[in-house]
Amino acid sequence: MESLQSKLTTGLLLVIFVLGIYFRLQTWNIPPVLTADEASIGMNAGDILRTGSDQWGVRFPIFFKAFGEYKSPIFIYLLVPLIKIFGLSLQTIRLESALWGIGLAVVMTLLAFKIFKEIKVSLLAGILVLFTPGLVSLSHLGFEVVVFPTLIALALLLLNSKKEALIVASGFIWGLTVYSYPTARLLAWLYCGLAVIIIIKNNRDRIFTSAVFIITVIPFIVSASQNMAIVLNRLSQISILSRPNMLQSLLDNILKILSPQFLFISGSRDLLFSSQFRGLLLISTIPFLILGITVLIKKCLVKDRWAIFIILATLISPVASILTFDNQPHLLRIANILPFIIIIMVYGICYLKTQGNKVLSSLVLISFVIEATLYTLDFTFRYPQRAKLDPGIFVNAAKSFDPIELAKFNL
Numbered sequence: 001m002e003s004l005q006s007k008l009t010t011g012l013l014l015v016i017f018v019l020g021i022y023f024r025l026q027t028w029n030i031p032p033v034l035t036a037d038e039a040s041i042g043m044n045a046g047d048i049l050r051t052g053s054d055q056w057g058v059r060f061p062i063f064f065k066a067f068g069e070y071k072s073p074i075f076i077y078l079l080v081p082l083i084k085i086f087g088l089s090l091q092t093i094r095l096e097s098a099l100w101g102i103g104l105a106v107v108m109t110l111l112a113f114k115i116f117k118e119i120k121v122s123l124l125a126g127i128l129v130l131f132t133p134g135l136v137s138l139s140h141l142g143f144e145v146v147v148f149p150t151l152i153a154l155a156l157l158l159l160n161s162k163k164e165a166l167i168v169a170s171g172f173i174w175g176l177t178v179y180s181y182p183t184a185r186l187l188a189w190l191y192c193g194l195a196v197i198i199i200i201k202n203n204r205d206r207i208f209t210s211a212v213f214i215i216t217v218i219p220f221i222v223s224a225s226q227n228m229a230i231v232l233n234r235l236s237q238i239s240i241l242s243r244p245n246m247l248q249s250l251l252d253n254i255l256k257i258l259s260p261q262f263l264f265i266s267g268s269r270d271l272l273f274s275s276q277f278r279g280l281l282l283i284s285t286i287p288f289l290i291l292g293i294t295v296l297i298k299k300c301l302v303k304d305r306w307a308i309f310i311i312l313a314t315l316i317s318p319v320a321s322i323l324t325f326d327n328q329p330h331l332l333r334i335a336n337i338l339p340f341i342i343i344i345m346v347y348g349i350c351y352l353k354t355q356g357n358k359v360l361s362s363l364v365l366i367s368f369v370i371e372a373t374l375y376t377l378d379f380t381f382r383y384p385q386r387a388k389l390d391p392g393i394f395v396n397a398a399k400s401f402d403p404i405e406l407a408k409f410n411l
Contacts, residue, residue: 016127038093040055075142097141125346128346134331178216187320271386275379275386277375280338288344288364292349
């Protein structure tokens with residue numbers, strides 16, 4: 001009977017996992033607006049496909065000049081084959097985002113299985129990814145930032161391998177994150193440095209991993225040295241470092257990020273980055289988060305290298321967001337923290353499963369399923385209506401583009 005119950009539970013979790021994937025792929029038109037960033041990304045990818053040059057005539061650039069910033073290349077170049085197959089459209093751009101979001105769910109499932117050796121816990125890790133509001137919003141927008149969390153998860157998976165080649169390959173993945181989103185141009189160095197110092201024990205592996213990372217970021221270093229605008233343009237516009245009230249801004253940003261309003265209640269103030277039905281996370285995941293933090297702190301006290309790394313990486317993840325001032329708290333600048341939060345939650349789930357009361361565990365999991373369902377229904381049916389009525393969401397729309405350029409999209 002217990003074996004049958006276990007199989008039924010696993011089957012149910014697998015069904016929820018598949019439904020989460022279906023949800024990502026079928027709701028591509030939410031939010032219902034082509035944004036300026038999506039238009040820029042799509043046009044550059046389309047121009048690369050047709051001419052091998054970006055919209056400014058630069059052949060196969062490493063970074064793409066855009067509106068006061070330079071966009072990262074991974075999302076744009078991987079969009080090229082999708083445009084070749086499906087044509088240039090908002091749906092094609094958001095398909096890539098959905099695929100990155102699904103990829104994150106798969107990688108986190110594999111990572112959880114690597115750590116906990118338990119299929120149900122692993123599936124719950126993937127389900128958390130598929131129904132966490134912050135990650136849902138990310139994978140419904142054709143923005144380059146969606147690449148960053150998935151590469152982080154992949155690097156963590158490689159670090160958990162016992163094979164030297166895969167551990168060293170994590171240095172390549174950390175290096176690739178530099179080409180995923182502007183915040184990664186700062187944080188990649190910190191993440192890789194922490195991994196090399198804390199997780200990797202073998203000195204030879206440390207040297208090889210560091211060398212692979214440095215080789216991977218050399219094109220970025222060369223590009224930045226030749227054109228500092230790649231690093232400084234956007235930073236100079238939004239950094240708090242030049243503001244007279246810098247310390248106050250720093251404290252305000254920290255408090256905003258840690259606020260229940262942002263984390264659990266309504267998320268980012270910009271309706272483009274949050275449905276406002278919930279915050280960055282679902283309220284029902286609070287027990288997972290608290291238990292996970294408790295477990296990892298206990299592991300840190302006995303000098304568990306992995307636990308120390310996860311806690312420190314989580315603490316440094318909001319750095320880029322904290323150092324900026326506009327539209328705070330901002331989902332895109334703190335998206336990189338989400339893989340670490342998912343890992344922490346999975347530790348909490350595992351503890352609840354093995355040490356907690358079965359009735360309490362069931363109630364917590366049922367409340368999560370109910371809230372995730374309500375969130376999904378709201379996102380699918382009510383959020384698009386709120387978005388259409390909110391004038392603020394169209395501030396980011398591509399309406400300022402040349403109509404001839406916009407005509408390239410199959411809208």
